[in-house]
Amino acid sequence: MDIDRARTFLAIVHTGSFLRAAERLHVTQTTVSARIRTLEDELGRRLFVRNRNGARLTAAGSEFERFAQMFVQVWEGARQQLAVPSGRDGVVSLGAELSLWSPLLVEWMAEMRRRQPRLAVRAHVGIPDRLIEDLRTGALDVALLYAPQLLPGFKVELLREEHLVLVRAVGRNDEPAPSEDYIYVDWGAAFSAQHGAHSPAFGEPGTYVGFGPLGLAYLLKVGGSGYFRRGMVAPLINAGQLELVENAPRFTYPAYAVYPEDVDQRPQIGAALSVLRKVLADDAAQASAAKRSTPR
Numbered sequence: 175m176d177i178d179r180a181r182t183f184l185a186i187v188h189t190g191s192f193l194r195a196a197e198r199l200h201v202t203q204t205t206v207s208a209r210i211r212t213l214e215d216e217l218g219r220r221l222f223v224r225n226r227n228g229a230r231l232t233a234a235g236s237e238f239e240r241f242a243q244m245f246v247q248v249w250e251g252a253r254q255q256l257a258v259p260s261g262r263d264g265v266v267s268l269g270a271e272l273s274l275w276s277p278l279l280v281e282w283m284a285e286m287r288r289r290q291p292r293l294a295v296r297a298h299v300g301i302p303d304r305l306i307e308d309l310r311t312g313a314l315d316v317a318l319l320y321a322p323q324l325l326p327g328f329k330v331e332l333l334r335e336e337h338l339v340l341v342r343a344v345g346r347n348d349e350p351a352p353s354e355d356y357i358y359v360d361w362g363a364a365f366s367a368q369h370g371a372h373s374p375a376f377g378e379p380g381t382y383v384g385f386g387p388l389g390l391a392y393l394l395k396v397g398g399s400g401y402f403r404r405g406m407v408a409p410l411i412n413a414g415q416l417e418l419v420e421n422a423p424r425f426t427y428p429a430y431a432v433y434p435e436d437v438d439q440r441p442q443i444g445a446a447l448s449v450l451r452k453v454l455a456d457d458a459a460q461a462s463a464a465k466r467s468t469p470r
Contacts, residue, residue: 176209176212176213177245177246177249178209179209179210179212179213180213180242180245180246181199181246181311182195182199182206182209182210182213183209183210183213183221183238183239183242184239184242184243184246184307184310184311185198185199185206185307186206186210186222186229187231187235187239188303188306188307188310189228190227190228190229190230191228191229192206192207192210192224192228192229194228198307210222217234217238219232219234219235219238220232220234220235221234221235221238222235239326240326240327243310243311243326243327244327246310246311246312247310247311247312247434248312249312250311250312250313251312254267258294259294261292262292262293262294263292263293264292264293264294264441264442265293265294265295265296265442266286266293266294266295266296266315266316266442266443266445266446267295267296267297267298267308267313267314267315267316268282268283268295268296268297268298268314268315268316268317268318268446269297269298269299269300269305269308269309269314269316269317269318270297270298270299270305270317270318270319271299271300271301271302271305271318271319271320272299272300272301272385272386273320273361273362273385273386273403274318274319274320274429275299275318276387276406277405277406278318278333278405278429278453279297279299279318281453281457282446282449282450282453283295283297285449285452285453286446286449289449289452290445290446290449293442293445293446298314302319302320302321302322305317305319306319306322306323306325306432309325309328309432309433309434310325315433315434315440315442315443315446316431316432316433316443316446316447316450317431317432317433318333318429318430318431319429319430319431319432320361320362320427320428320429320430321362321363321364321430322430322432325432327434327435327436328432328433328434328435329432329433329434329435329437330430330431330432331430331431331432331433332428332429332430333428333429333430333431333450333454334428334429334454334457334458335426335428336403336404336405336426336427336428336429337403337404337424337425337426337427338361338365338401338402338403338404338424338425338426338427339401339402339403339404339407339418339422339424340399340400340401340418340419340422340423340424341393341399341400341401341402341407341410341411341416341417341418341419342393342397342398342399342416342417342419343393343394343397343398343399343415343416344414344415344416344417355380355397355398355399356379356380356381356398356399356400357379357380357381357382357383357389357392357393357398357399357400358379358381358382358383358400359383359384359385359386359389359400359401359402360382360383360384361386361401361425361427365401365425365427368423368425369401369425381398383400386402386403386406387406389402390402390406390407390410393416394410394415394416399419401425403427405457431447431450433447
């Protein structure tokens with residue numbers, strides 16, 4: 175089976191449309207249709223039912239999905255393994271959402287360098303849909319995601335139950351920041367829904383930001399208040415640059431790792447996950463120690 179046909183099949187499954195699959199693969203819709211038609215002829219079964227709303231899998235298509243996924247993953251794994259840099263035993267590809275790369279992905283990469291120096295690391299930061307697609311095709315081994323969808327052939331592991339907390343710049347206002355100084359950071363659909371229930375308490379935001387680190391840098395420069403991950407702002411709170419807004423609601427922001435189910439057969443991925451869990455355990459121990467040493 176041609177690898178491009180398998181990739182095309184999975185792109186349609188993920189996007190739900192021949193047209194959107196063509197856009198994602200940067201080919202024409204005619205090319206997508208031709209690849210699927212050839213694939214269906216080879217298999218002797220119809221894989222999709224097309225309608226005005228897009229395309230849905232037939233029973234045969236649903237059965238074929240896991241085989242197409244395995245085929246593409248094996249191909250991608252072989253391609254990466256053949257490109258292992260000299261002096262290294264293997265390659266592991268790690269990815270994270272924009273809102274989760276700092277500091278977790280950075281700490282993970284640094285610890286991988288210390289604990290697994292024979293493994294080459296490829297790191298990616300991107301939007302959830304792109305990371306999920308890369309997991310499906312094997313271009314990515316592990317992804318750190320906020321609200322992952324369930325994928326056949328993959329495990330979803332809760333890493334930490336972090337919280338989004340309201341902070342404000344110190345030394346600019348003695349009272350909670352007025353509405354024009356409230357910076358709204360887009361932390362995703364779940365946060366938007368929870369935040370909306372409390373919106374009267376914040377007023378109308380004067381600034382909207384789609385990337386947490388950008389919002390934090392802006393807040394530190396001009397003042398005001400906004401919601402950020404507790405782990406991200408903890409050092410700034412300890413340094414006296416920010417303070418928690420008392421009695422403000424907090425919102426959950428869990429982080430998950432998504433990786434293939436057959437991780438036991440992939441030593442590089444297993445090693446990377448072991449390092450990740452060690453990083454999380456060390457962070458939890460440090461946080462617990464800091465909490466115990468904080469004067470009451």
